[in-house]
Amino acid sequence: MKSLQAIIFSFFSRISFLCYGLAIICLTSATVSTSNGSNVTDYLALLSFKSKITQDPYQVLTSWNHSFHFCDWSGISCGKRHKRVTVLWLDSQGLEGSLSPHVGNLSFLRMLSLSNNSFQGTIPHELGHLSRLRILYLDENKFSGIIPTNLSSCSNLEVLWLAHNKIVGSIPKEMSLLSKLTDLVINNNKLTGGIPSFLGNVTSMEVFSATRNPFGGSIPDTMGHWKSLTEFHSGGCNLYGSIPHSIFNLSLLVNFSLAGNHLTGSLPSEIGNQLLNLEFLQLWGNELTGVLPPSISNCSKLGLLEMDNNNFSGKLTIDFSKLRDIYSISLHNNNLHGPGEVDDMRFIDSLKNCTGLVDLVLVSCNFIGVLPISIGNLSDQLQLLGLGDNQLFGSLPSSIGNLAGLTYLDLGSNRFKGKIPTTIGKLQKLQYLNLNNNLFSGPIPDTIGNLSLLNKLYLYSNKLEGHIPSSLGNCKQLNGLSLFDNRLSGKIPKQLLQLPSLTNFLQLSYNNLSGSIPSAIKSLKMLSGLDLSYNNLSGTITSSLGECISLTELYLSGNRFEGIIPSSLSSLGGLGVLDISVNNFSGRIPQFLGKWKSLEYLNLSFNDFEGEVPVVGVFANASAFSVRGNNRLCDGLVTLELPKCKETGSKNKRFPFFILVIVIAPTLLIVLCCVYLLCKKKRNSQQSQSSGSEWFMKVSYGQLLKATDGFSVANLIGEGAFSCVYKGILDSDDDKFVAIKVLRLQNRGAHKSFLAECEAWRNIRHRNLLKIVTSCSSVDFQGNDFKALVYEFMPNGSVHDWLHSSAKTSKLNLLQRINILRDVANALDYLHNRCQTTIVHGDLKPSNILLDADMVAHVGDFGLARLLGTNLNQNSSTGVKGTIGYAPPEYGLGSEMTSIGDVYSFGILLLEVITGKKPTDDMFNDGLSLHKFAYMALQDHVIDVIDDDAIVLQRTEANAKKVEECLVAIIKIGVLCSVDSPPQRMKIEIVVNELQRILDMLQII
Incomplete structure (x- = not known):
């Protein structure tokens, strides 16, 4: 009955559009050369298609007008005999709009391809009228809604691509009627309801791609009916359970991916004997267990093997010598240590025949053993070698230098010892080298200077000794160098400091370096972080350091520097952290340190500074700086408890001062008595504060009330469980906005939150922590407890x-x-x-x-x-x-x-x-x-x-x-x-x- 209604509807629809089309033809005096009236229907359907397009950036549809026969329009192909549209192909044209349902009137259409555009709305169910349709490409658009059930009426459909859209719902059961379907590509949608078992009835299936849909459920055993299947992709589909054994009988399978699911169980031991045509095996990111089957060795065509981030265990026994075409191996984050084994790395020998190997990632595999000399026999195409975070010991074979194609080498966090082989300098394509957290000793080889493309070099936390090689100055692209926590000695080579590429970090701390800072450091104008702390550096600070104007962090602590802080450092206005503690600096604290607005932490402790401590800028916040161990300093914030600076005038000025004290002493005594009585009166109504909160008591409730216009809703910028945050301006803050966090003390836990935050701010200072300005612990005008914290205002919000x-x-x-x-x-x-x-x-x-x-x-x-x-x-x-x-x-x-x-x-x-x-x-x-x-x-x-x-x-x-x-x-x-x-x-x-x-x-x- 529904079919009859559809026929009647289609008949009258076509009659009405035919009449409309004839009217247009008459009015425009244009002719559409036809063999019969049916291609007028095609003409009108195409005009309807065009009318639904809202954006045509490449003007591909400008030719779609009555000046040309529609068979000559862009993207249109017609049959030679009947001049009916057989192909509508408008891929990657930037088209926006919806898909007209009248496309369903193009009854001779064999291919409809609209890939990589911005079509929206639902897929018209009228497409089910296209009984001759063989290929339908609607992928990479913004289609929503469900898959139309009557697509099953396209009985000749062979290829259906709906990937990268916003399609919802489940795969309709009617899809099982598409007996000629070979390619079903529906990945990257929002389909649910699992992979249905009825799809197994489509025995013609060759390609099934459903990746990145929240299907859920398990993989149906009926997938084993797809005897012609060559590609199976269902990664990221929230699939559970084990992989059906029937799938491993699909002997034509070439690409097999189930990555990023929750699959459990083990792989069949005969997988490699069953899937002999396999080229792409991707099962990473599941919960698979057991050993990696040795039979994978028999997949002689295998190019990619990604089994990382599972729970595989046991010794790695795959014979890679049989996998001559393999180019990528990723097994990281598994436990591939063989029980009782002392050398898990013997499999490296079998990789020498893999001449096309590009990536070998074996990080965090719990390997124990030595790295064999045969590592140097690996492919000269190898670009990425990751063996970090294992338990490899012994020396690093000099044969590592044979891997001339390497761009990335990670051997960090192992137990390698001995010298770094000089052959490392042969890796002239290397951009990233990580040997940190090992037991390497001896000198850093000069040959590292041959690595002219090197960007990052991490050698920290070893036992390296000797001088820093001046040859590092040849690494013209080096932007980060970390050598801290070693036993390096000698002077800092000026060649290293003349690398303008060194922009990110230079970390040389915790070594035995000596001498002064070379003036050549002025070349590092773009360097962000410099750490020379805890060495044996001495002398005065070169004025050239002031030319490193991009520094945000400078650590010079724990050395033997002396003299004054040079005025040239005033140009380092972007510093967030400056630590020059534990040295022999002397003289007065420069005033420019208090003018740096970006400075969040300053450590001057344990030097020999003298004179007055400023009270502006960073010095206005006791938690943001330290001057401990400087016994000749005076004044500063009261919380520092430093002595008063001595008067510098003549003795005859003492008498007037003495007279002044005598005059004001009675008044002062009266004021002190009043203050004492007031404090005693309030003591019973206010909770005693920790030392942390007392330190923050700097502004009054009235000041904050005024700053926020009475805590008005207009100034409210945020609320939490324990507080409200207002924007305001303090009279004393040069009309700069601050953020005022008012505690809701009636809420349980708020007082504890205030104490925790006060104590935390007493102990921290960092450029990436919110800067506190002051605090208030008082009572409001009704006598209720009031607590607030005042922060630097962040204009760009959260x-x-x-x-x-x-x-x-x-x-x-x-x-x-x-x-x-x-x-x-x-x-x-x-x-x-x-x-x-x-x-x-x-x-x-x-x-x-x-x-x-x-x-x-x-x-x-x-x-x-x-x-x-x-x-x-x-x-x-x-x-x-x-x-x-x-x-x-x-x-x-x-x-x-x-x-x-x-x-x-x-x-x-x-x-x-x-x-x-x-x-x-x-x-x-x-x-x-x-x-x-x-x-x-x-x-x-x-x-x-x-x-x-x-x-x-x-x-x-x-x-x-x-x-x-x-x-x-x-x-x-x-x-x-x-x-x-x-x-x-x-x-x-x-x-x-x-x-x-x-x-x-x-x-x-």
């Missing part, structure tokens, strides 16, 4: 606002997002590893990350902070611990707050910043979380989870690939930081280095 507020007209780009994440990671690294007392923030989330005028990130809100090793703010198992979605799972089980819990919160924060999705988004249910969402997208599909506003890929293939590599790397950081198991989370200091490396890569592109 990261949460930039990600989720509709009020923002612009969005954060990719570089801005990664810079923000790097800033936050730096702040955490400082709190966890560089404070005298380790501080746990406890509530890291986008609303607590604030942005200044230069979009530099500042971490704020320490209301839940905990100082480890102190009795302050010890959290009970029932206390508030973080925010839902950001707090690590162990907090919910009663665990104490730890720094590794902050790392989890940072991982979730990173994923939210990059994907634009909150961890509490409605899409995250039924076992899917933000962590799993990102985890499932790694590598193959990472571009699909990136926030659309974050990045517009450049159109060159090379740039797009490099950007995608960076995105993969950053998503991996977020995933590794937010794993459930605390010991497996990434260390924050490693996060800092990795984010900086990613930024460096993006800035090169």
Whole structure:
């Protein structure tokens, strides 16, 4: 009955459009040369198609007018006999609009291809009228709604591509009627309901790609009916259970990917004997167990093997010598140590026949053993070699220098010892070299200077000795060098300091370097961070250091520098941290130090400075500077408890001063008595404060009331569980805005939050932490307790606002997002590893990350902070611990707050910043979380989870690939930081280095 109605409707529809078309023809005096009236229907259908297009940037449809026969229109092909439209092909034309349902009237259509445009709305069910249609490409658009069920009427359909749209619902059962279908490509949509078992009835299937759909469920055994299948892609589909054994019987299978799911079980031992045509095997990011089957050796055509981030265990016994075509091997983050084995690396010998190998990533595989000499027999095409974070020992074979194609070499965090082989200098394409955290000894080989393309060199935390080779001056692209925590001696070579490329960091601390700072350092005008602390450097500070105008961090502590601070350093106005403690500096404290607006931490302690301590700028905040151990200083803030500076006038001036004291003493006594009585009266109504909160009592309630116009709603800029935050202007602050956080003391926990935040701010100072201006602990005009903290105002608001507020007209780009994440990671690294007392923030989330005028990130809100090793703010198992979605799972089980819990919160924060999705988004249910969402997208599909506003890929293939590599790397950081198991989370200091490396890569592109 429905079919008859459809026929009647189609008949009258065509009659009406025919009449309309004839009218147009008559009115325009144009002719459409036809063999019969039916192609007028095609003509009208095409005009209807055009009418639905709202944007045509390349003007591809300008030829679609009555001046030309429609068979000559752009993108149209017609049959020679009947002049009917057989092909409509408008790929990648930037078209926007909806797809006209009248396309269903093009009854002779064989191919409809509209890929890579911006069509919106639903897919018209009228497409089901196209009984001759064989190929339908609607991928890479913005189609929404469901897959039309009557597409099953396209009985000749062979290829159906609907990928990269916004299609919802489930795969309709009617799809099983498409008996000729060979290609079904539906990846990157929002399809649910699992992969249906009825699809197994389409036995003609050759390509099935459903990657990045939230299907859920298990893989049906009926997929084994697809005997002609060559490609099977269902990564990131939230699939559970084991892989059906019937799939391993599909002997024609070439590409097989189930990455980023929750699949369990082990792989069949005969997999390599069954899938002999396999070229692409991608099962990373699941929960697969057991050994990696040795039979994989028999997949002689295999090119890519990605089994990383699973639970595989046992000795690696794949014979790679049979896999001559393999180009990428990724097995990292598995436990591939053989029980009882002392040498897990013998498999390296079998890789010598893999002459096309490009990537070999074996990081964190728990390998134990020596690296065999045969490592040098690997492919000269090898670009990436990752063996870091294992337990490799012994010496590094000199044969490593044979790998002339390497651009990236990571051997960090092992137990290598002995000398770094001089042959390392043969790796002249190397851009990244990491040998940190090993036991290397002896000198740094001069041949490292041959690595002219090197960008980053990490040799820290070894036992290297001797001089820093001057040959490093030949590394003209070096932008980051880390040699700290070694036994290096001698002078700093001036050749190193003459590298204008050295812009990111130069870390030489904790060595035995001697001499003075060479004047050649003036060449490092773009260097951001310089750390020369804890060496044996001496002499005066060269005035040339003042030419390093881009410095944001300068560490010179723990040396034997002497003399005054040169006035030339006044040009370093961008410094956020200056530490020159534990030296022999003398003279007065320069006034320009108090004028630097960016300076957040200044350490002058344990020198021989004299005279008055300023009280402006950084010196106005006792927690932001230290002058301990300078016994000849005087005045300054009262909290420093320094002696008063001596009078410099003549003796005859003492008498008037004595008379003045006699005159005002009675008045002063009366005032002191009044103050005492007032304090005694208030003592019973006010809680006693810790030393931390007393230190903050600097402004009155009345001043804050005035600053905020009576705490008006118009000045309210944020609210939390314990506080409200207002924007205001203090009379004493030169009309500069401040942020005033008023505690809601009636809420349980608010007072404790205030004490925690005060104590935290007493112990911290860093350029990426929110700067506190002052505080208030008083009573309001009704006699109620009043407590507030006053912060530097952040004009660009919070990261949460930039990600989720509709009020923002612009969005954060990719570089801005990664810079923000790097800033936050730096702040955490400082709190966890560089404070005298380790501080746990406890509530890291986008609303607590604030942005200044230069979009530099500042971490704020320490209301839940905990100082480890102190009795302050010890959290009970029932206390508030973080925010839902950001707090690590162990907090919910009663665990104490730890720094590794902050790392989890940072991982979730990173994923939210990059994907634009909150961890509490409605899409995250039924076992899917933000962590799993990102985890499932790694590598193959990472571009699909990136926030659309974050990045517009450049159109060159090379740039797009490099950007995608960076995105993969950053998503991996977020995933590794937010794993459930605390010991497996990434260390924050490693996060800092990795984010900086990613930024460096993006800035090169």
